[in-house]
Amino acid sequence: MEPITRRRFLQYAALGTGAAIALPWAGRMPVAGAARGGKLTKYLQPLPIPGAGIVVATPSGQNQYSFTQTEIARQLHPTLPPTPLWAYDDGSGLGGQAGSFGMAIVAQSGVPLTVSYTHDLPKKYPSWIPVDTRLTPLGRKVRLMTHLHGGFVRADSDGNPAVTPDGFGPGETQNVFYTNQLPQMPASLLWFHDHGLGATRLNVFAGLAGAYILRDQYDTGEEPNPIGIPGGAYEIPLVVQDRQFNPDGTFRYPTSDIEGVTWIGEYFGDTMLVNGKVWPFLEVEPRMYRFRILNGCNARILTLDIGGPTLWQIGAEGGMWDVPVRVKQLVLAPAERADVVVDFTKFKGKTLVMKNHRPRAPVSNPAPSLESVMQIRVGTTVHQPGPTSIPPSLPGRKADLPEPVTTRYITLNEIDPEEVEWFLNLNAVHFDEGPVTETPKVGTVEDWVYINVTGDTHPMHTHLVTFQVIGRTPFDEEAYEEAYGGPNGVPGGIDPAPFATGPMVPAPPEERGFKDTVKANPGYFTRIRAKFELPNGVTAPQDYVYHCHIVEHEDNDMMRPFTVKT
Numbered sequence: 001m002e003p004i005t006r007r008r009f010l011q012y013a014a015l016g017t018g019a020a021i022a023l024p025w026a027g028r029m030p031v032a033g034a035a036r037g038g039k040l041t042k043y044l045q046p047l048p049i050p051g052a053g054i055v056v057a058t059p060s061g062q063n064q065y066s067f068t069q070t071e072i073a074r075q076l077h078p079t080l081p082p083t084p085l086w087a088y089d090d091g092s093g094l095g096g097q098a099g100s101f102g103m104a105i106v107a108q109s110g111v112p113l114t115v116s117y118t119h120d121l122p123k124k125y126p127s128w129i130p131v132d133t134r135l136t137p138l139g140r141k142v143r144l145m146t147h148l149h150g151g152f153v154r155a156d157s158d159g160n161p162a163v164t165p166d167g168f169g170p171g172e173t174q175n176v177f178y179t180n181q182l183p184q185m186p187a188s189l190l191w192f193h194d195h196g197l198g199a200t201r202l203n204v205f206a207g208l209a210g211a212y213i214l215r216d217q218y219d220t221g222e223e224p225n226p227i228g229i230p231g232g233a234y235e236i237p238l239v240v241q242d243r244q245f246n247p248d249g250t251f252r253y254p255t256s257d258i259e260g261v262t263w264i265g266e267y268f269g270d271t272m273l274v275n276g277k278v279w280p281f282l283e284v285e286p287r288m289y290r291f292r293i294l295n296g297c298n299a300r301i302l303t304l305d306i307g308g309p310t311l312w313q314i315g316a317e318g319g320m321w322d323v324p325v326r327v328k329q330l331v332l333a334p335a336e337r338a339d340v341v342v343d344f345t346k347f348k349g350k351t352l353v354m355k356n357h358r359p360r361a362p363v364s365n366p367a368p369s370l371e372s373v374m375q376i377r378v379g380t381t382v383h384q385p386g387p388t389s390i391p392p393s394l395p396g397r398k399a400d401l402p403e404p405v406t407t408r409y410i411t412l413n414e415i416d417p418e419e420v421e422w423f424l425n426l427n428a429v430h431f432d433e434g435p436v437t438e439t440p441k442v443g444t445v446e447d448w449v450y451i452n453v454t455g456d457t458h459p460m461h462t463h464l465v466t467f468q469v470i471g472r473t474p475f476d477e478e479a480y481e482e483a484y485g486g487p488n489g490v491p492g493g494i495d496p497a498p499f500a501t502g503p504m505v506p507a508p509p510e511e512r513g514f515k516d517t518v519k520a521n522p523g524y525f526t527r528i529r530a531k532f533e534l535p536n537g538v539t540a541p542q543d544y545v546y547h548c549h550i551v552e553h554e555d556n557d558m559m560r561p562f563t564v565k566t
């Protein structure tokens, strides 16, 4: 039996009456009728920032935080009723949280933290969160598990379903130890978010995500600082998430129209939220700013610019780079981050718009267009003069790992789209099917090659390690699939090199540093390189997961365990 991949599905569709009509998920998304978000007036409310709309978490003890996951309601737009949200409460009661993204932990590299998360949410999913009980271990029961995305931690502090497949239930507490160890956890923007098995897409959609900002002696967050970048009020996190709304103010998450199926292949919103508010505005002074941008969408790949000003990227997921890189647009898949310096000096009195454009090939994402992100109003007065030039060098790292001892070949498959059995997978197996096949030896360097035989880009995320992107090689995926494919796709372990149709395209300048999420584009196999170390004092074996960070894909079932062994 020949698997019908989405790639082929799309090829047929493109011959028809036009992609926008032919795409099944575009037709299926009832955005015009019941939902009302796409019609909301833009740029009516200020962007929440840390200390004004985003709570900077208060410790519950020395280097210790105690959170409860709880339900709150916030008005995300002046004409919407309050939206019920799931949130991380640091004990403050969240009076300082303005929108649907409202918590930030500020930590110091080299200083470990003890953190707890106590489940204080409903026992069962409310009606606005459509769980697909085929995918969850305990049906409609709300099982939570918080993952520190980018954390270099013990397996049982990671928050992953290879260790705790059932997660944590009401009243239960997840206790974790975040090492913040150097050099693996340098100054960087991480995030913590829910990772419940089969329900990550829903729990994150409902609001369970927060920022985790790591500082060090260079990247102090103050201004001035030793490295000449903007800080203080001039450093601003921007967490971009698309959502849909029901008329009653609840977030809308569509369900499948396939009989017996609730899960949908990708969630796309018709409304953009930044830092948890609908289409906000930000007032800036005509000087330099630092933006810490996170794509917090479930499935949408963003291609961002802000009109006139040049974007200087100074880092990504794995921290700061050695030099700034000038970028025209930021192409960020879900979970990817960009650390960016922007100079508004020449834009005094101007109104700018951050826009999201269609992704350019070879990046492919079936999201319907959603162009406006937020407005930036440049004032005329500088209250505190900051840096006046982009620093020529930075105290960060270029990723440059030694040759690997092992190369693993991992396939990305999509099986039976639009059928009841529709799922995605890695290596032609389910998450928990068969033995763990990825077992790097502790301390060694390995190459992992992601071989995409689907039609779309998949942002592949590894827990525990950050990695170097080596490059992407075009190949004849149909011939590869023809030669080796089975009913659930192409099994892992088969080198696609004989099917290459051109030389490897090396990682571009904006992938010069360490990353924890990489775009595996269709028509290419993507090579990454990582050193599989464990935190100090932690002994192998330790179990983690790697997965697509389109969270609908992760939930069904594009995720696999890996074990760091002795």
Ligand SMILES: [Cu+2]
Binding pocket: 424, 457, 458, 459, 548, 549, 550, 553, 554, 558
């Ligand atoms: Cu995916």
